[in-house]
Amino acid sequence: MDEDTTQCSFLKRAFPPGLEDEVSIIEANAARTAGPPNDLDDYTKRWLTVGVCLHTVISPVLREYILPILIKLYYRLTVKCQIDKQTYPFHMKTYLSGIHVDLNYETINMNKDIFKKRTNQYDYRVKNPVDLSKLFLQTHMTKYHAIDDSCDSTALLGIIININEFPTTVQTNAYTVSIIC
Template identity: 50%
Template sequence: MTEPKEPRPLKRTFPPDLQKQVEDIQKKVPRTTGSPGDLDEEKKRWLIVGICLHSIISPLLRKYVDPIVSNLYNSLVSSHSIDTQSCNGYLKKYPATNKYFLSYESINNNRSVPKTKKYNKWMNDYQKYDFKVTSHVNLSKLFLQPHMALYSAIDESCDSSALLGMVINISSFPPAVQTDAEKIKSDIRNDWAHCVFKDWNAAKYIDSFNSMGQLVKNLGMSSIEEHRILGELNTWATNGQNLLSGLRLGIDIVEEIRQQTHVLSEYALTLNTETESERINLQTELNKLDTDFQKLKERMSDAESVCKIYQNEKVFINITSIALRKTSVKPYILFFTA
């Protein structure tokens, strides 16, 4: 009589077409898929702060400065007729104690007026300038350097540098807000635009979020709106810290970072910088990061695909095991391999 054979493990393999699909995906999936560890920590901090400055602080400042500058414009139309002034009489400083002259070169295409030669020097030909200030947008440009005043409205074309410059230079804004704006412009925005990554250490990262948070608190918004904006900043600070720590990030977070990086890259195309090389360098770095996060997202999507295939096979095995028990046949130990 033949001895009964011991139950042997049943080896479950994928169908050939499914097996090939899994193998193709696995070739593209590295062991670590949830965090771009190959990026420098300084560059990660720089990126996260840049996202917050562009996507949270700038939109907030646009809403804040617009009505204040508009009210000032209406006041100056009434008191100084700035909408009809000419080279024979125009507002040179505001307020009168201001140490800076208003920059009429920034409006009405005055920048293109040919210079005139006086005393052996080429000088602005103010006699040919158009000094009429016909909108609050043009008024805001008088307080900025010409290369910062290329926007057409206080909208997406008006970047953080111009917005912070308005707050700093126009006396209508509260002193506390001006102090916050000056710190953000000198310590965050300018350093960010210059792409000096080595400066973005842990202390600068924390200080940047503290400075942005302090500005939000001093703008006098409703408690609900203030809480919402501070919550957004805190979320980005936390995601950034997880990125720095090498923790696995969800694919939705990686996609959000990638989308915002792409927005920054598009923004760099129109950024008003002091030099063209500075703008090109900024755009190049952002394009690289955009590509890195896109590749990371694709790897994570591939990894999820592998997981789903294995999960589906697990369900099949569980169903098979149940069916074997119902037929009173002693079930084999089931497993599969990829």
């Protein structure tokens, strides 16, 4: 029993006697900050404010604005081009309406994940307006499942810029914001 007691007291005191006081002094003098050591400069604060406003104020309004236009375009393309029944090689490859946009089918129906670059095996059926919106964007921008909070401001701006169903002034402003941010 005496050996157990001495071993426990030895384990409790891992620091030499003076070192514990030095650690306490260093700890007391160290700055206690959770973020950067200096306060954020005005330029950084402005960009943070712009980002917060874009995410919390502008994006929800854009989502409500974009969805009805996507639904109408999807319905029109379903009737006119039968995009919901497309197969290779008779699928719609580009969207020609004012601007030329190559449609990105790897973003829908898990085509990129399943078939990689074998485009002849892709599932070209566009099943809903959300899938339609993804055709106009780069692959890394299409990680959303609905036009909701999962669809970020970059994707929203890209949809507006690439689909000419939106008024020219709205497209121009979306392009300007996308360049600035």
